[in-house]
Amino acid sequence: MLAYAARRTGLGFVQVLAVAVLAFALVELLPGDAAVALAGDQPDPAAIERIRERMHLDQPALVRLADWIGGLVTGDLGASLVSGRPVADILGAALQPTLVLAVSTLVLLLPLSIGLGVAAARRRGRWPDRLITTATVGLYSVPEFALAVLLVSVFAIGLAWLPPTAVGVPSLLAEPLVLVLPLAVLLARPICSIARLVRAGMIEALGSEYVAHVRRAGVAERRVVFAHALPNALTPATAQIARTVDWLLGGVIVVESVFVIPGLGTALVDAVNARDLPVVQGIAVVFGVTTVAVNLLADLVAFRLAPRMEVAR
């Protein structure tokens, strides 16, 4: 397993670099560059040319890309074209709220979705199962932005129970109340999808030969469910959980912009709008690293849960 992990990590580095180069190419393909974006509605050609020189955009794209890769090797992510701030600082500031949201979502998501899935499977066909199934299908079909707008209207503006946005809040952890609505939105769909996968896996496991065997051996039902059936039932859900983690770590732009949370999604949108290539590439590296790491972790977890399964290569 260690050799496998090492090989995957090596491959991961190549993938991350490829993502960064692709991001560079895509932003280069967009019309206009950082100088044009900065000039905005004052597109004085002479001023744009000056800004371009100042940002060293007059150098060929390949030279700039090579410079950036050279910096990356030494651990230097470069500086923003617009403000000159180090990209690492910008990423650090944006990563913090994204991590707070992602970790709090996961802490609530895993027990809730697995619990619901198991509960539904154990009462298959009876009213709790039908209730959970109907609710999860219904909730899953509501897009994030609609849910966010609805929750803000009802709970923040209408009833005034919760703050509508996190505007001006120095840190999400300092005022946890601002987290309630964003977390509700972030949890809604993943709970549904994961609970349904766990339910399906659980139903299959509970009906399997080995569970029947364990039951015949007289093992207590609670132990049958949680120690024997659940690990197998979770295997199909791990990939979905990994996708959710990846999605959360990417900074969910809908949630960030409705609730004014300056996370990675906002940083990416700002950077693309400003054609601030070093920042875009820095964020691409972060996304690449998290995707590679999360998927590797998911494979390893799946391997641990059901060792008889072959790990995907």
Next chain:
Amino acid sequence: MQNAPFVRRRTILGAASLAASVTGAALVAGCGADEPSTEAKTGGTLRAAFAGSGADEVLDPHRVNLFADAARAKAMFDKLADLGTDMAAVPRLAESWEADPDLTVWTVKLRKATFHDGGPVRAADVLYSYRRIADPEETFRARSDLAPIDLEASRAVDDTTVEFVLNYPLAEFPNALAAFGAYIVPEGAEDFTSPIGSGPFTFASFEPGREFTAERFADYWDGPALLDRVQIVVADEESARVNALLGGQVEYAHDLSATTARANEGNDAVGLVASPGSNMLGFAMKTDRAPFDDVRVRQAMFLLADRAELVESVLSGRGQIGNDLFGLGFEHYADAIPQREKDLEAAKALFAEAGVETITIDTADVGSGLVEAAQIFAEQIRAAGVAVELNERNADAYWSEVLTEGQIASYRSGAMPIASHISQRLLTDSPTNLTQWHHADFDEQYLQLQSTADDADRQALYDAIQQRLHDEGGYLVWGFADWIIGTLPGVHGVEQAPANTLEWARFDKVWMD
């Protein structure tokens, strides 16, 4: 000359923000205007929500770009002059100005003012600030506004007197002193992480893309601010600013949409401050190429436009119709020129004479309502029997592209003096001559205007220039949108003023119950 930028954060989630304003409206109907106050109170913290530019925001007042930058700079710094609500220059750090008879040497007297570190504002600080802005190696926005000044020849007569030598006569020179971003910083200032200015508030804290806080400066020359503190917070989406206001998280929300305003009319929980004439909306026709090089085609476009329909549908009625001239309500505006009325038959005849068959309109989501206006206007052109194609461009590069490309483009402009509109956009060598209006006699006329000291004579020239633009210019100005700010009840002293003018975001005059 004067830049009045109108860089607006684009809506990332058009649908989301629309939905937000609709549901918000359903739950909280209604709005109340600011009641006249009894007596101004001192104290409190005002939190104001603006759109921002994320991690790239800086506090260098010469590098202002967005409204949030300008509001922050205004809290901490002063300019020599600022623009009144009618765009006439109002003295600020300058106490007075006086020109020599041929309008090429201007003597500016400074008032007694102090920087936050206790030092006086001196002529040397003014010259340092202007030279920094004009540095050819740099890219400061006000540089082109200060271009008429020969900064080598200009000098400090004494500590409180600056003598500006100009490269050519300029009757409207004080406009340059009010240029966007032409703030006075202490001599030698380069580091703006903890800025020192002479403005009504002193720096307290700043986190790019999140918040900025400044506190009352007791020794402000224009009288200390009433508020203890002003905090500018960043919320890019309009719906988020509205929600933050309705939820009591901020007391002031900048730049609200007409839809929001309509939804909250009669709502006692928010006050709306609308400034008429703030934002010009129209189309820019390229006068140097087919089909708009034919004056008949431009005139047909003027005649077919249903301005009332555009104002009603695009601005939800929150605006005024335009007369194909910039600067409605501003100093020197030619209001004697009769309002142009729709005449579809005349337009059809002109199109037929000129033989126009299709028109391609460039547009982009670079301001609220611009794409909608293009769609509605396209229908109006089709009604005159001409086929129309809409070409929606990438928003980030739009202004740069339509400067030289295309035939006719969606256009908008923030408030600025009419002279600035002409010098930036209508002279042969203007940097952003979007209508490609190149006429040596027009340039000459403008030069003459700027060399005319007598006010009445100069107004006559303004009228003549505007009459010509009205008759055959390239800007089709269909309307002027209100500039809308939302406040909580109990916030007083927020004036109606176009963005980037003196009374706009003037937090030193605001007070709260």
